[in-house]
Amino acid sequence: MKVLVPVKRVIDYNVKVRVKSDKTGVDLANVKMSMNPFDEISVEEAVRMKEAGTVSEIVVVSIGPQQAQETIRTALAMGADRGILVKTDEMVEPLGVAKILAKIVAEETPDLVILGKQAIDDDSNQTGQMLGAILDWPQGTFASEVKVDGGQFHVTREVDGGLQTVALDGPAIVTVDLRLNEPRYASLPNIMKAKKKPVDTKAPEDYGVDIAPRLSVLEVSEPAVREAGEKVEDVATLVSKLKTAGAI
Protein backbone atom coordinates (compact mmCIF):
# COMPACT_ATOMS: atom_id res chain seq x y z
CA MET A 1 0.00 0.00 0.00
CA LYS A 2 1.19 3.50 -0.80
CA VAL A 3 0.45 6.50 1.37
CA LEU A 4 0.62 10.20 0.56
CA VAL A 5 1.14 12.61 3.46
CA PRO A 6 0.75 16.36 2.88
CA VAL A 7 2.74 18.41 5.40
CA LYS A 8 2.51 22.14 5.95
CA ARG A 9 5.19 24.49 7.24
CA VAL A 10 3.68 26.78 9.86
CA ILE A 11 4.74 29.05 12.72
CA ASP A 12 5.84 26.81 15.58
CA TYR A 13 3.00 26.22 18.02
CA ASN A 14 5.06 27.66 20.90
CA VAL A 15 5.57 31.03 19.27
CA LYS A 16 3.42 33.92 20.43
CA VAL A 17 2.09 35.27 17.17
CA ARG A 18 2.24 39.01 16.57
CA VAL A 19 0.03 40.97 14.23
CA LYS A 20 1.88 43.43 11.98
CA SER A 21 1.24 47.06 12.82
CA ASP A 22 -0.02 47.76 9.29
CA LYS A 23 -2.66 45.04 9.83
CA THR A 24 -1.74 43.14 6.67
CA GLY A 25 -0.95 39.89 8.41
CA VAL A 26 1.14 38.35 11.15
CA ASP A 27 4.85 38.84 11.52
CA LEU A 28 6.71 35.91 9.98
CA ALA A 29 10.18 37.48 10.02
CA ASN A 30 12.69 35.61 12.21
CA VAL A 31 9.99 33.42 13.64
CA LYS A 32 10.57 29.74 14.31
CA MET A 33 8.76 27.60 11.76
CA SER A 34 7.92 23.91 12.15
CA MET A 35 5.84 21.16 10.70
CA ASN A 36 2.15 21.61 11.52
CA PRO A 37 1.77 19.45 14.67
CA PHE A 38 -1.13 17.48 13.20
CA ASP A 39 1.02 16.63 10.19
CA GLU A 40 3.67 15.15 12.47
CA ILE A 41 0.93 12.84 13.69
CA SER A 42 0.03 11.91 10.08
CA VAL A 43 3.65 11.16 9.24
CA GLU A 44 3.98 9.09 12.40
CA GLU A 45 0.87 7.09 11.53
CA ALA A 46 2.16 6.37 8.03
CA VAL A 47 5.55 5.32 9.41
CA ARG A 48 3.89 2.99 11.91
CA MET A 49 1.88 1.43 9.08
CA LYS A 50 5.10 0.91 7.19
CA GLU A 51 6.76 -0.64 10.24
CA ALA A 52 3.74 -2.93 10.61
CA GLY A 53 4.21 -4.05 7.01
CA THR A 54 0.92 -2.70 5.64
CA VAL A 55 2.54 0.21 3.83
CA SER A 56 5.37 -0.06 1.33
CA GLU A 57 5.96 3.57 0.41
CA ILE A 58 5.36 6.95 2.03
CA VAL A 59 5.45 10.07 -0.13
CA VAL A 60 5.30 13.46 1.56
CA VAL A 61 4.21 16.65 -0.18
CA SER A 62 4.50 20.23 0.88
CA ILE A 63 3.20 23.26 -0.95
CA GLY A 64 5.06 26.36 0.08
CA PRO A 65 8.30 28.30 -0.18
CA GLN A 66 11.75 26.77 -0.67
CA GLN A 67 12.08 26.40 3.13
CA ALA A 68 9.19 23.94 3.13
CA GLN A 69 11.83 21.51 1.95
CA GLU A 70 13.05 21.44 5.58
CA THR A 71 9.59 20.32 6.62
CA ILE A 72 9.78 17.55 4.04
CA ARG A 73 13.22 16.57 5.33
CA THR A 74 11.81 16.30 8.84
CA ALA A 75 9.19 13.87 7.57
CA LEU A 76 11.86 11.91 5.69
CA ALA A 77 13.91 11.71 8.87
CA MET A 78 10.87 10.32 10.68
CA GLY A 79 10.69 7.54 8.12
CA ALA A 80 8.97 8.75 4.94
CA ASP A 81 10.59 7.60 1.68
CA ARG A 82 10.54 10.57 -0.66
CA GLY A 83 9.23 14.07 -1.00
CA ILE A 84 7.61 16.44 -3.44
CA LEU A 85 8.00 20.17 -2.90
CA VAL A 86 5.49 22.24 -4.83
CA LYS A 87 7.36 25.48 -4.62
CA THR A 88 5.56 28.79 -4.50
CA ASP A 89 5.94 32.01 -2.61
CA GLU A 90 2.24 32.73 -2.95
CA MET A 91 -0.15 31.91 -0.11
CA VAL A 92 -2.10 28.95 -1.41
CA GLU A 93 -5.60 28.58 0.06
CA PRO A 94 -6.92 25.16 1.11
CA LEU A 95 -8.98 24.87 -2.11
CA GLY A 96 -5.84 25.42 -4.20
CA VAL A 97 -3.86 23.00 -2.02
CA ALA A 98 -6.60 20.37 -2.43
CA LYS A 99 -6.56 20.82 -6.21
CA ILE A 100 -2.78 20.42 -6.42
CA LEU A 101 -2.95 17.39 -4.13
CA ALA A 102 -5.65 15.87 -6.37
CA LYS A 103 -3.26 16.11 -9.35
CA ILE A 104 -0.46 14.53 -7.34
CA VAL A 105 -2.83 11.74 -6.30
CA ALA A 106 -3.61 11.14 -9.97
CA GLU A 107 0.11 10.76 -10.70
CA GLU A 108 1.11 8.83 -7.61
CA THR A 109 -2.05 6.71 -7.16
CA PRO A 110 -1.75 6.23 -3.39
CA ASP A 111 -4.23 4.03 -1.53
CA LEU A 112 -4.51 6.45 1.33
CA VAL A 113 -3.91 10.16 1.90
CA ILE A 114 -3.37 11.14 5.53
CA LEU A 115 -3.61 14.84 6.36
CA GLY A 116 -3.76 16.89 9.53
CA LYS A 117 -7.25 17.81 10.63
CA GLN A 118 -6.26 21.45 10.82
CA ALA A 119 -3.33 23.70 10.08
CA ILE A 120 -2.62 25.72 13.21
CA ASP A 121 -1.99 28.91 11.24
CA ASP A 122 -5.17 29.32 9.20
CA ASP A 123 -7.23 27.02 11.46
CA SER A 124 -9.28 26.14 8.37
CA ASN A 125 -9.92 22.45 8.89
CA GLN A 126 -10.96 21.84 5.30
CA THR A 127 -8.16 20.68 2.97
CA GLY A 128 -8.64 16.93 3.52
CA GLN A 129 -12.40 17.10 3.09
CA MET A 130 -12.00 19.17 -0.09
CA LEU A 131 -9.53 16.66 -1.49
CA GLY A 132 -12.03 13.90 -0.70
CA ALA A 133 -14.74 15.67 -2.67
CA ILE A 134 -12.50 16.44 -5.65
CA LEU A 135 -11.37 12.81 -5.87
CA ASP A 136 -14.78 11.40 -4.89
CA TRP A 137 -13.04 9.45 -2.16
CA PRO A 138 -14.57 8.74 1.23
CA GLN A 139 -13.13 10.40 4.32
CA GLY A 140 -12.53 9.67 7.97
CA THR A 141 -11.86 13.02 9.61
CA PHE A 142 -10.51 13.75 13.13
CA ALA A 143 -9.14 10.22 13.46
CA SER A 144 -8.06 8.81 16.80
CA GLU A 145 -7.58 5.31 15.40
CA VAL A 146 -7.03 3.92 11.90
CA LYS A 147 -7.22 0.23 11.10
CA VAL A 148 -6.46 -1.25 7.72
CA ASP A 149 -8.74 -4.15 6.88
CA GLY A 150 -8.06 -5.48 3.38
CA GLY A 151 -9.16 -2.74 1.00
CA GLN A 152 -11.12 -1.02 3.74
CA PHE A 153 -10.18 1.47 6.41
CA HIS A 154 -11.87 1.58 9.79
CA VAL A 155 -11.48 5.03 11.20
CA THR A 156 -12.49 6.05 14.70
CA ARG A 157 -13.34 9.73 14.76
CA GLU A 158 -13.36 12.26 17.60
CA VAL A 159 -16.81 13.83 17.27
CA ASP A 160 -18.76 16.20 19.48
CA GLY A 161 -20.64 13.50 21.36
CA GLY A 162 -17.76 11.06 21.78
CA LEU A 163 -16.26 8.61 19.29
CA GLN A 164 -17.61 7.34 16.01
CA THR A 165 -16.22 4.57 13.82
CA VAL A 166 -16.75 4.57 10.06
CA ALA A 167 -15.70 2.10 7.38
CA LEU A 168 -14.25 3.52 4.18
CA ASP A 169 -13.75 1.70 0.90
CA GLY A 170 -10.23 2.53 -0.23
CA PRO A 171 -8.71 4.59 -1.64
CA ALA A 172 -9.58 7.01 1.13
CA ILE A 173 -8.78 10.22 2.97
CA VAL A 174 -7.97 10.34 6.66
CA THR A 175 -7.46 13.51 8.68
CA VAL A 176 -5.83 13.03 12.04
CA ASP A 177 -6.63 14.28 15.52
CA LEU A 178 -4.30 14.72 18.47
CA ARG A 179 -4.79 11.36 20.09
CA LEU A 180 -4.00 9.12 17.13
CA ASN A 181 -0.40 8.69 18.24
CA GLU A 182 2.58 10.45 19.72
CA PRO A 183 5.01 11.43 16.97
CA ARG A 184 8.62 10.34 17.34
CA TYR A 185 11.62 12.60 17.26
CA ALA A 186 13.92 11.90 14.36
CA SER A 187 17.26 10.49 15.50
CA LEU A 188 20.50 12.06 14.33
CA PRO A 189 21.44 9.12 12.06
CA ASN A 190 17.97 9.26 10.51
CA ILE A 191 18.31 12.99 9.95
CA MET A 192 21.59 12.29 8.12
CA LYS A 193 20.00 9.50 6.09
CA ALA A 194 17.07 11.74 5.18
CA LYS A 195 19.45 14.10 3.39
CA LYS A 196 19.98 11.43 0.78
CA LYS A 197 16.32 10.67 0.21
CA PRO A 198 14.92 12.09 -3.03
CA VAL A 199 12.89 15.32 -3.06
CA ASP A 200 11.35 16.48 -6.34
CA THR A 201 10.74 20.17 -6.80
CA LYS A 202 7.69 21.22 -8.79
CA ALA A 203 5.66 24.36 -9.33
CA PRO A 204 1.89 24.83 -9.16
CA GLU A 205 1.94 25.47 -12.93
CA ASP A 206 3.28 21.95 -13.49
CA TYR A 207 -0.10 20.73 -12.33
CA GLY A 208 -2.12 23.25 -14.33
CA VAL A 209 -3.94 24.38 -11.23
CA ASP A 210 -5.18 27.92 -10.80
CA ILE A 211 -4.17 28.95 -7.29
CA ALA A 212 -5.37 32.54 -7.46
CA PRO A 213 -6.88 33.28 -4.04
CA ARG A 214 -10.63 33.47 -3.73
CA LEU A 215 -10.50 35.37 -0.48
CA SER A 216 -8.86 38.73 -0.15
CA VAL A 217 -7.59 39.66 3.25
CA LEU A 218 -8.90 43.10 4.14
CA GLU A 219 -7.37 43.26 7.58
CA VAL A 220 -5.62 41.21 10.22
CA SER A 221 -5.99 42.70 13.69
CA GLU A 222 -5.19 41.94 17.29
CA PRO A 223 -7.94 40.27 19.26
CA ALA A 224 -9.49 42.27 22.06
CA VAL A 225 -7.19 41.86 25.04
CA ARG A 226 -8.67 40.52 28.18
CA GLU A 227 -7.50 42.36 31.26
CA ALA A 228 -6.18 40.23 34.07
CA GLY A 229 -8.47 40.52 37.07
CA GLU A 230 -7.49 40.13 40.67
CA LYS A 231 -5.99 37.45 42.83
CA VAL A 232 -8.21 36.43 45.70
CA GLU A 233 -6.83 35.33 49.03
CA ASP A 234 -8.91 32.33 49.80
CA VAL A 235 -11.95 30.31 48.88
CA ALA A 236 -14.30 32.39 51.02
CA THR A 237 -13.23 35.59 49.24
CA LEU A 238 -13.66 33.88 45.88
CA VAL A 239 -17.18 32.82 46.74
CA SER A 240 -18.19 36.27 47.94
CA LYS A 241 -16.69 37.92 44.83
CA LEU A 242 -18.57 35.51 42.60
CA LYS A 243 -21.78 36.25 44.48
CA THR A 244 -21.30 39.98 44.13
CA ALA A 245 -20.62 39.55 40.41
CA GLY A 246 -23.81 37.54 40.08
CA ALA A 247 -21.91 34.56 38.72
CA ILE A 248 -23.32 32.13 41.29
Added chain:
Amino acid sequence: MAVLIIADHDNAALSDATAKTVTAAQAFGGEIDVLVAGECAADVAAEAAKLTGVRKVLHADGVVYKKQLAEAMEALIVPLMDGYDALFAPATTMGKNVTPRIAAKLDVMQISDIIEIKDSATFVRPIYAGNAIMTVSSSDAKKVVTVRGTAFAAAGSDGSAAIETVSASDAPLKSSFVSEEVVKSDRPELTAAKSVVSGGRALGSEDEFQRLIVPLADKLGAAVGASRAAVDAGYAPNDYQVGQTGKIVAPELYVAVGISGAIQHLAGMKDSKIIVAINKDDEAPIFQVADYGLVADLFSAVPELTEAL
Protein backbone atom coordinates in the same frame (compact mmCIF):
# COMPACT_ATOMS: atom_id res chain seq x y z
CA MET B 1 -30.74 35.95 -1.88
CA ALA B 2 -31.23 32.69 -0.08
CA VAL B 3 -29.19 30.77 2.48
CA LEU B 4 -29.35 27.05 3.19
CA ILE B 5 -28.41 25.99 6.72
CA ILE B 6 -27.41 22.44 7.58
CA ALA B 7 -29.09 21.52 10.86
CA ASP B 8 -26.95 19.81 13.47
CA HIS B 9 -28.96 17.25 15.43
CA ASP B 10 -29.00 13.70 16.76
CA ASN B 11 -32.35 12.71 15.16
CA ALA B 12 -34.11 13.53 18.41
CA ALA B 13 -33.30 17.16 19.10
CA LEU B 14 -31.85 20.12 17.28
CA SER B 15 -28.55 21.42 18.62
CA ASP B 16 -28.33 24.90 20.02
CA ALA B 17 -25.56 25.52 17.48
CA THR B 18 -28.17 25.40 14.70
CA ALA B 19 -30.20 28.22 16.26
CA LYS B 20 -27.03 30.29 16.52
CA THR B 21 -26.26 29.64 12.87
CA VAL B 22 -29.71 31.00 11.97
CA THR B 23 -28.78 34.27 13.68
CA ALA B 24 -25.56 34.42 11.65
CA ALA B 25 -27.56 33.78 8.46
CA GLN B 26 -29.85 36.67 9.39
CA ALA B 27 -26.82 38.95 9.50
CA PHE B 28 -25.87 37.66 6.04
CA GLY B 29 -29.35 38.48 4.71
CA GLY B 30 -31.92 36.90 2.42
CA GLU B 31 -34.32 34.01 2.87
CA ILE B 32 -33.24 31.26 5.24
CA ASP B 33 -34.04 27.58 4.76
CA VAL B 34 -32.90 24.82 7.09
CA LEU B 35 -32.05 21.33 5.90
CA VAL B 36 -32.78 18.56 8.37
CA ALA B 37 -31.23 15.36 7.05
CA GLY B 38 -31.73 12.44 9.37
CA GLU B 39 -33.49 9.22 10.08
CA CYS B 40 -36.91 9.48 11.73
CA ALA B 41 -36.05 13.08 12.56
CA ALA B 42 -39.53 14.58 12.06
CA ASP B 43 -39.38 16.07 15.56
CA VAL B 44 -36.17 17.82 14.67
CA ALA B 45 -37.74 19.19 11.48
CA ALA B 46 -40.68 20.47 13.54
CA GLU B 47 -38.29 22.12 15.97
CA ALA B 48 -36.35 23.73 13.11
CA ALA B 49 -39.61 25.07 11.66
CA LYS B 50 -40.09 27.10 14.84
CA LEU B 51 -36.77 28.93 14.57
CA THR B 52 -37.40 32.63 14.15
CA GLY B 53 -36.75 33.89 10.64
CA VAL B 54 -36.73 30.54 8.83
CA ARG B 55 -38.67 30.46 5.55
CA LYS B 56 -38.89 26.71 5.17
CA VAL B 57 -37.43 23.48 6.41
CA LEU B 58 -36.22 20.88 3.95
CA HIS B 59 -36.59 17.45 5.48
CA ALA B 60 -34.65 14.53 4.01
CA ASP B 61 -35.41 11.27 5.69
CA GLY B 62 -33.37 8.14 5.15
CA VAL B 63 -31.17 5.67 6.92
CA VAL B 64 -28.14 7.09 5.06
CA TYR B 65 -28.60 10.38 6.93
CA LYS B 66 -28.81 8.85 10.36
CA LYS B 67 -25.21 9.79 11.18
CA GLN B 68 -24.94 12.61 8.63
CA LEU B 69 -21.84 11.12 7.06
CA ALA B 70 -20.06 13.59 4.84
CA GLU B 71 -20.37 11.62 1.59
CA ALA B 72 -24.15 11.19 1.95
CA MET B 73 -24.60 14.82 2.92
CA GLU B 74 -22.51 15.95 -0.06
CA ALA B 75 -24.63 13.95 -2.50
CA LEU B 76 -27.80 15.44 -0.99
CA ILE B 77 -26.72 19.06 -0.66
CA VAL B 78 -24.68 19.80 -3.80
CA PRO B 79 -27.74 19.60 -6.13
CA LEU B 80 -29.81 21.69 -3.68
CA MET B 81 -27.25 24.51 -3.87
CA ASP B 82 -28.57 25.53 -7.33
CA GLY B 83 -31.27 27.39 -5.44
CA TYR B 84 -29.05 29.10 -2.89
CA ASP B 85 -26.41 31.80 -2.68
CA ALA B 86 -24.86 30.51 0.51
CA LEU B 87 -24.48 27.43 2.65
CA PHE B 88 -24.14 27.92 6.40
CA ALA B 89 -23.42 25.26 9.00
CA PRO B 90 -22.43 25.38 12.64
CA ALA B 91 -18.69 24.78 13.20
CA THR B 92 -19.45 21.55 15.05
CA THR B 93 -17.71 18.32 14.11
CA MET B 94 -20.68 17.67 11.79
CA GLY B 95 -20.31 21.02 10.04
CA LYS B 96 -16.51 20.81 9.84
CA ASN B 97 -16.76 17.34 8.36
CA VAL B 98 -19.40 18.07 5.75
CA THR B 99 -19.17 21.62 4.40
CA PRO B 100 -15.67 21.60 2.84
CA ARG B 101 -16.75 18.77 0.54
CA ILE B 102 -19.61 20.86 -0.72
CA ALA B 103 -17.40 23.95 -1.09
CA ALA B 104 -14.94 21.93 -3.18
CA LYS B 105 -17.75 20.56 -5.37
CA LEU B 106 -19.02 24.11 -5.91
CA ASP B 107 -15.43 25.26 -6.51
CA VAL B 108 -15.50 27.85 -3.74
CA MET B 109 -13.23 28.56 -0.78
CA GLN B 110 -14.93 27.84 2.50
CA ILE B 111 -14.78 30.48 5.18
CA SER B 112 -14.38 28.54 8.42
CA ASP B 113 -15.49 29.40 11.91
CA ILE B 114 -16.72 32.94 11.34
CA ILE B 115 -17.38 35.23 14.30
CA GLU B 116 -18.86 38.21 12.47
CA ILE B 117 -20.47 39.10 9.15
CA LYS B 118 -19.75 42.55 7.76
CA ASP B 119 -21.77 42.15 4.56
CA SER B 120 -22.76 39.38 2.17
CA ALA B 121 -19.14 38.96 1.00
CA THR B 122 -17.14 39.99 4.06
CA PHE B 123 -16.52 37.80 7.07
CA VAL B 124 -14.42 37.93 10.22
CA ARG B 125 -12.69 34.84 11.59
CA PRO B 126 -9.97 34.06 14.11
CA ILE B 127 -6.67 32.55 12.94
CA TYR B 128 -3.58 31.36 14.87
CA ALA B 129 -5.65 30.08 17.80
CA GLY B 130 -7.42 33.41 18.08
CA ASN B 131 -4.19 35.39 18.35
CA ALA B 132 -5.15 37.27 15.22
CA ILE B 133 -8.51 38.21 13.77
CA MET B 134 -8.81 38.23 9.99
CA THR B 135 -11.38 40.01 7.86
CA VAL B 136 -11.76 38.47 4.42
CA SER B 137 -13.81 39.26 1.39
CA SER B 138 -14.88 36.37 -0.83
CA SER B 139 -15.03 36.68 -4.60
CA ASP B 140 -16.80 33.34 -5.01
CA ALA B 141 -20.29 33.29 -6.49
CA LYS B 142 -21.61 31.19 -3.61
CA LYS B 143 -20.46 31.44 -0.01
CA VAL B 144 -19.83 28.39 2.12
CA VAL B 145 -19.43 29.27 5.77
CA THR B 146 -19.16 27.55 9.13
CA VAL B 147 -20.25 29.55 12.15
CA ARG B 148 -18.64 29.73 15.58
CA GLY B 149 -21.54 29.32 18.00
CA THR B 150 -20.11 31.43 20.80
CA ALA B 151 -20.17 34.51 18.57
CA PHE B 152 -23.91 34.53 17.86
CA ALA B 153 -27.00 34.40 20.07
CA ALA B 154 -29.50 31.62 19.42
CA ALA B 155 -32.48 32.56 17.22
CA GLY B 156 -35.85 32.54 18.93
CA SER B 157 -38.50 29.89 18.49
CA ASP B 158 -41.66 31.74 17.54
CA GLY B 159 -41.57 30.85 13.85
CA SER B 160 -43.82 28.53 11.90
CA ALA B 161 -42.03 27.64 8.70
CA ALA B 162 -43.41 25.13 6.23
CA ILE B 163 -41.76 21.71 6.12
CA GLU B 164 -41.01 20.31 2.68
CA THR B 165 -39.80 16.81 2.03
CA VAL B 166 -36.75 16.41 -0.18
CA SER B 167 -36.01 13.02 -1.61
CA ALA B 168 -32.96 11.15 -0.48
CA SER B 169 -30.14 10.83 -2.97
CA ASP B 170 -29.53 7.30 -4.16
CA ALA B 171 -25.88 7.80 -5.07
CA PRO B 172 -23.85 4.78 -3.92
CA LEU B 173 -21.61 5.58 -0.97
CA LYS B 174 -18.06 4.53 -0.19
CA SER B 175 -18.37 5.10 3.54
CA SER B 176 -20.57 3.57 6.17
CA PHE B 177 -21.26 3.94 9.86
CA VAL B 178 -19.89 1.14 12.02
CA SER B 179 -20.35 2.08 15.66
CA GLU B 180 -20.16 4.85 18.18
CA GLU B 181 -19.37 5.49 21.81
CA VAL B 182 -21.54 8.29 22.98
CA VAL B 183 -21.52 9.31 26.58
CA LYS B 184 -25.05 10.18 27.60
CA SER B 185 -25.23 12.54 30.53
CA ASP B 186 -27.78 14.80 32.18
CA ARG B 187 -25.22 17.51 32.33
CA PRO B 188 -25.64 20.60 30.10
CA GLU B 189 -23.83 20.35 26.77
CA LEU B 190 -20.38 21.95 26.94
CA THR B 191 -20.87 24.56 24.22
CA ALA B 192 -24.35 25.53 25.42
CA ALA B 193 -23.76 25.53 29.19
CA LYS B 194 -24.04 28.67 31.33
CA SER B 195 -21.11 27.49 33.46
CA VAL B 196 -18.18 25.21 32.76
CA VAL B 197 -15.69 23.65 35.15
CA SER B 198 -12.56 22.34 33.44
CA GLY B 199 -9.78 20.28 34.87
CA GLY B 200 -6.18 20.00 33.74
CA ARG B 201 -3.17 17.78 34.00
CA ALA B 202 -2.75 18.67 37.68
CA LEU B 203 -5.70 16.42 38.60
CA GLY B 204 -3.32 13.52 38.12
CA SER B 205 -5.82 10.73 37.48
CA GLU B 206 -9.30 9.98 36.22
CA ASP B 207 -10.37 9.17 39.77
CA GLU B 208 -9.27 12.53 41.09
CA PHE B 209 -10.90 14.25 38.13
CA GLN B 210 -14.17 12.51 39.01
CA ARG B 211 -13.76 13.12 42.71
CA LEU B 212 -12.94 16.83 42.49
CA ILE B 213 -14.22 18.33 39.24
CA VAL B 214 -17.56 16.56 38.95
CA PRO B 215 -19.03 17.57 42.37
CA LEU B 216 -17.98 21.18 41.79
CA ALA B 217 -19.67 21.12 38.39
CA ASP B 218 -22.76 19.55 39.99
CA LYS B 219 -22.96 22.34 42.55
CA LEU B 220 -22.73 24.96 39.79
CA GLY B 221 -25.01 23.14 37.36
CA ALA B 222 -22.04 23.31 35.04
CA ALA B 223 -20.77 21.32 32.11
CA VAL B 224 -17.40 19.62 32.51
CA GLY B 225 -14.44 20.46 30.30
CA ALA B 226 -10.77 19.55 30.24
CA SER B 227 -7.42 20.62 28.87
CA ARG B 228 -5.77 18.59 26.15
CA ALA B 229 -3.25 17.25 28.66
CA ALA B 230 -6.07 15.92 30.85
CA VAL B 231 -7.77 14.28 27.87
CA ASP B 232 -4.54 12.82 26.51
CA ALA B 233 -3.84 11.31 29.92
CA GLY B 234 -7.28 9.70 29.95
CA TYR B 235 -8.71 11.71 32.86
CA ALA B 236 -11.62 12.87 30.72
CA PRO B 237 -13.21 11.83 27.40
CA ASN B 238 -12.01 13.41 24.15
CA ASP B 239 -15.11 15.51 23.60
CA TYR B 240 -14.42 17.41 26.84
CA GLN B 241 -11.38 19.11 25.33
CA VAL B 242 -11.67 22.89 25.30
CA GLY B 243 -9.37 24.83 23.01
CA GLN B 244 -8.09 25.72 19.57
CA THR B 245 -8.57 22.20 18.32
CA GLY B 246 -11.32 21.14 20.71
CA LYS B 247 -14.51 22.90 21.69
CA ILE B 248 -14.95 26.64 21.83
CA VAL B 249 -16.95 27.78 24.84
CA ALA B 250 -18.04 31.16 26.17
CA PRO B 251 -20.14 30.55 29.28
CA GLU B 252 -21.11 33.07 31.93
CA LEU B 253 -18.67 31.37 34.28
CA TYR B 254 -15.57 29.31 33.41
CA VAL B 255 -13.58 27.68 36.21
CA ALA B 256 -10.13 26.42 35.22
CA VAL B 257 -8.70 24.00 37.76
CA GLY B 258 -5.05 22.99 37.50
CA ILE B 259 -4.76 24.30 33.95
CA SER B 260 -1.71 26.36 32.99
CA GLY B 261 -3.40 28.43 30.28
CA ALA B 262 -1.49 27.53 27.11
CA ILE B 263 -2.56 29.63 24.11
CA GLN B 264 -4.26 26.59 22.63
CA HIS B 265 -6.44 26.27 25.71
CA LEU B 266 -7.11 30.01 26.00
CA ALA B 267 -8.31 29.97 22.37
CA GLY B 268 -11.26 27.88 23.50
CA MET B 269 -12.41 29.79 26.57
CA LYS B 270 -11.10 33.34 26.72
CA ASP B 271 -14.41 34.81 25.61
CA SER B 272 -16.11 33.48 28.74
CA LYS B 273 -17.81 36.20 30.77
CA ILE B 274 -16.17 35.47 34.12
CA ILE B 275 -13.06 33.32 34.38
CA VAL B 276 -11.91 31.78 37.63
CA ALA B 277 -8.53 30.06 37.83
CA ILE B 278 -7.27 27.81 40.58
CA ASN B 279 -3.57 27.06 40.19
CA LYS B 280 -0.73 26.71 42.63
CA ASP B 281 1.74 28.55 40.40
CA ASP B 282 1.08 32.26 40.71
CA GLU B 283 2.92 32.84 37.41
CA ALA B 284 0.65 30.50 35.43
CA PRO B 285 -0.52 32.25 32.22
CA ILE B 286 -4.14 31.39 33.02
CA PHE B 287 -4.04 34.21 35.59
CA GLN B 288 -3.51 36.71 32.78
CA VAL B 289 -7.07 36.12 31.62
CA ALA B 290 -8.72 35.23 34.93
CA ASP B 291 -11.09 37.67 36.60
CA TYR B 292 -10.55 35.87 39.88
CA GLY B 293 -7.38 33.94 40.47
CA LEU B 294 -6.83 31.72 43.47
CA VAL B 295 -3.24 30.65 44.02
CA ALA B 296 -3.75 27.43 45.91
CA ASP B 297 -3.39 23.69 45.88
CA LEU B 298 -6.44 22.44 44.07
CA PHE B 299 -6.64 19.31 46.21
CA SER B 300 -7.64 21.44 49.18
CA ALA B 301 -9.18 24.46 47.43
CA VAL B 302 -11.63 22.58 45.21
CA PRO B 303 -13.33 20.55 47.99
CA GLU B 304 -13.50 23.71 50.06
CA LEU B 305 -15.11 25.60 47.17
CA THR B 306 -17.59 22.80 46.50
CA GLU B 307 -18.48 22.79 50.17
CA ALA B 308 -18.92 26.57 50.28
CA LEU B 309 -21.35 26.72 47.38
